[in-house]
Amino acid sequence: MRAAGLFAGTLRTMNCKTTSSAQSDTNADRSQETDFALNLISTHQNISPRRLLAPGPSENQIKDMFLAAAAAPDDGQIRPWRFVLVPQDKRHLLAEVFAQALMDRDASATDAQISSAHDKAFRAPFLVLAIARLGPVEPNIDPLQRMVSLGAAIRNVLLCAYSMGFGTSLTSGKAMRTEPMRQLFHLSDGEQAVCCINVGTVSKRKPARAPGADRFCPQFVGGMRFNLGTFGTF
Numbered sequence: 001m002r003a004a005g006l007f008a009g010t011l012r013t014m015n016c017k018t019t020s021s022a023q024s025d026t027n028a029d030r031s032q033e034t035d036f037a038l039n040l041i042s043t044h045q046n047i048s049p050r051r052l053l054a055p056g057p058s059e060n061q062i063k064d065m066f067l068a069a070a071a072a073p074d075d076g077q078i079r080p081w082r083f084v085l086v087p088q089d090k091r092h093l094l095a096e097v098f099a100q101a102l103m104d105r106d107a108s109a110t111d112a113q114i115s116s117a118h119d120k121a122f123r124a125p126f127l128v129l130a131i132a133r134l135g136p137v138e139p140n141i142d143p144l145q146r147m148v149s150l151g152a153a154i155r156n157v158l159l160c161a162y163s164m165g166f167g168t169s170l171t172s173g174k175a176m177r178t179e180p181m182r183q184l185f186h187l188s189d190g191e192q193a194v195c196c197i198n199v200g201t202v203s204k205r206k207p208a209r210a211p212g213a214d215r216f217c218p219q220f221v222g223g224m225r226f227n228l229g230t231f232g233t234f
C-alpha cells in the first residue's frame with residue numbers, strides 16, 4: 001500500500017498572495033498557502049529509522065524529492081552537495097562500514113553493539129547519504145554558506161517526503177568521518193559525508209511536538225524581543 005499524502009487535497013499551486021487568497025477563518029492575514037506551509041513544516045517530526053517500514057517512495061516520488069533538494073539556495077550555483085542512494089542490495093556494504101567504524105574506535109565493543117551498528121544500515125526502505133562538497137571551487141563560496149545550502153536541501157527532501165505521507169529521519173555518527181566511509185562513497189578531497197536521510201512508511205508515530213515558536217523568536221536590533229502576540233518595533 002502506498003503512503004497517502006498527509007495533505008492530500010490541500011496541496012495546490014502556490015500563488016503570490018492576493019486579496020482573495022489572503023483570508024482564512026482563523027487568521028485574517030494568513031493565506032491558505034501559508035497555512036499549508038506552516039502545517040507541513042511545524043508538524044514534521046524525526047521518526048526513528050526503526051519505525052520506517054516498506055513501502056518507501058516510488059521512483060517518481062524520489063525524483064520529486066530531489067527536485068525539492070535542487071531548489072535549495074545555492075550562491076554561485078556551485079551545488080555544494082550531492083546525495084548517494086544506497087539501494088537494498090548494497091546496504092550490506094554500508095552495514096560493514098558502520099560495524100567496522102565501531103570496532104576501530106572501540107576495541108571493547110561487544111558483539112551485540114557491533115551487530116546493532118551493522119543493522120542500522122538495513123532499517124528504512126529508502127536511504128541516501130548527504131555529502132557536503134567543501135573543497136576548492138569557483139566561485140569560492142564560504143564553507144559555512146555551503147553547509148547552509150546542504151541543510152536547506154536536506155530539509156526540502158524531508159518535507160517533500162513528508163508531504164507524500166512518509167516518515168523521515170536523519171542519522172549521523174562517527175562512522176561519517178571514517179576512511180571506509182570515504183572509500184565506499186568515493187569521496188574526493190574536500191567532500192564530507194554528513195548524514196543519512198531515511199524515508200519510509202511510519203509504523204508508529206510519536207506524540208505531536210508542543211508548539212514552541214516563542215523559543216525561537218528573532219531578536220531585534222536594540223535588544224527588543226519579537227512578541228508573537230504584539231508585533232514589536234524597534
Ligand SMILES: Cc1cc2nc3c(=O)[nH]c(=O)nc-3n(C[C@H](O)[C@H](O)[C@H](O)COP(=O)(O)O)c2cc1C
Pocket residue numbers: 044045046047169170171172173194195209
Ligand atoms: C545533520 C543531522 C544529523 C542528525 N543525526 C541524528 C542521529 O544520528 N540520531 C538522532 O537521533 N538524531 C539525529 N539528528 C536530529 C534529528 O534529525 C531530529 O532533529 C531530532 O531527533 C529532534 O526530533 P524532532 O525534529 O522530531 O523534534 C540529526 C540532525 C541533523 C541536522
